[in-house]
Amino acid sequence: MKAFEQAKIGGIILANRFVRSATWEGMATEKSFCTPELTQLLVRLAKGGVGLIISSHSTVSPEGQAGLRQVGIWSDAFIPKLKAMTDLVHEARSKIVMQINHAGCRADTSLTGEVSMGPMLWENEDGTFCREMERSDIRATVEAFSAAARRAQIAGFDGVQVHAAHGYLLSSYLSPYFNKRRDEYGGTVENRARFLLEVLQSIFAAVGSKFPVLVKMNAADFLEGGLTATDMVQTAMLLEKAGVAAIELSGGTSLSGKCIPSRRGRLSPEEEVYYKEEAKQFKTKVSMPLILVGGIRTFAVAENLLQENICDFISLCRPLIREPGLINRWKSGDISPATCLSDNLCYRPIREGKGVYCLTEEREKGVK
Ligand SMILES: Cc1cc2nc3c(=O)[nH]c(=O)nc-3n(C[C@H](O)[C@H](O)[C@H](O)COP(=O)(O)O)c2cc1C
Secondary structure (H helix, E strand, C coil): HHHHCCCEEEEEEECEEEEEECCCCCCCCCCCCHHHHHHHHHHHHCCCCCCCCCCCCCCCCCCHHCCCCCCCCCCHHHHHHHHHHHHHHHHHEEEEEEEEEEEHHHHHHHHHHHCCCCCCCCCCCCCCEECCCCHHHHHHHHHHHHEEEEEHHCCCCCCEEEEEEECCCCHHHHHCCCCCCCCCCCCCCCHHHHHHHHHHHHHHHHHCCCCCCCEEEEEECCCCCCCHHHHHHHHHHHHHHHCCCCCEEEECCCCCHHHHHCCCCCCCCCCCCCHHHHHHHHHHHHHCCCCEEEECCHHHHHHHHCCCCCCEEECHHHHHHHCHHHHHHHHHHCCCCCCCCCCCCHHHHCCCCCCCCHHHHHHHHHCC
């Protein structure tokens, strides 16, 4: 079975082709330090058989914080606790990459206490305003990303994943819906990708060319006038040329209606994969490894995606919240589908500051 073959991303040797997609656990301290609770969750995932864990989006600067109890990586002070965590994940025989992010207009201003910033002046859904970034803001953010990547390297992560999906800062620059700048950071695909490419260049200068740098990006925004699959393929080609080790394809933004990144509702196995068509388009032009996330719930579907070369790695988020041991379950021969209902109730405890768990499972057990 291809899913359980050893595989490589950049220099990282993985025990299998299953990836835990980045998941904001809401388990850091209020000051964004890694906690024993978060460490235990990641070790449970490692012991559950996941080949590669992608950490929750960790904020590269305080003003880029998206949510409560989010991990921070803007200061060296975060390194010791993160190092203790990556050591334990490695002992449990998995690999871990840190996702690094700046939330842009989607920063939670009630937490940051600052006006958020993005490609242009923007009114958010909650009526708050996001200011247009100056070039000095762009330069400072590029520096923040590369300093964050260097800290992740020192903290023992096997690589970093730059978050350029879901409408956060770098994603909003890629998208003509959010980015209507008239300077060299707006307009053509190349211009919209410029900020991300500057971030990548700066990261490589900080961590060296051997440290794997991955990117998560949207297959499409599913917004009128947003990033299309054709733009995505052209952008991915630029990222490949820049030296990126792998792309994880996701999609949507908080404004994309039914096509938000974590779509609600279970699909039949025939319809399970959200971005299958976009993945096929990616594969016609790009040869770096493709990690595919979104709605995958059945082992046979995962195995087929790999056998048909639609993608190279299978990424799961919500199923592993409910079943951290899912991959070992499938490996043992019990290949019944993931029990996750994709009802998105897992967001509720995170937003209440309690840290992630499957609320549906707790209710089924009659505990809560
Ligand atoms: C509770 C929760 C937290 C998430 N946090 C992140 C995150 O930190 N970074 C990210 O790129 N995506 C995040 N996502 C999106 C997932 O990584 C994934 O792209 C999406 O849920 C679709 O995959 P799934 O159908 O396997 O859940 C999150 C999703 C959920 C449900």
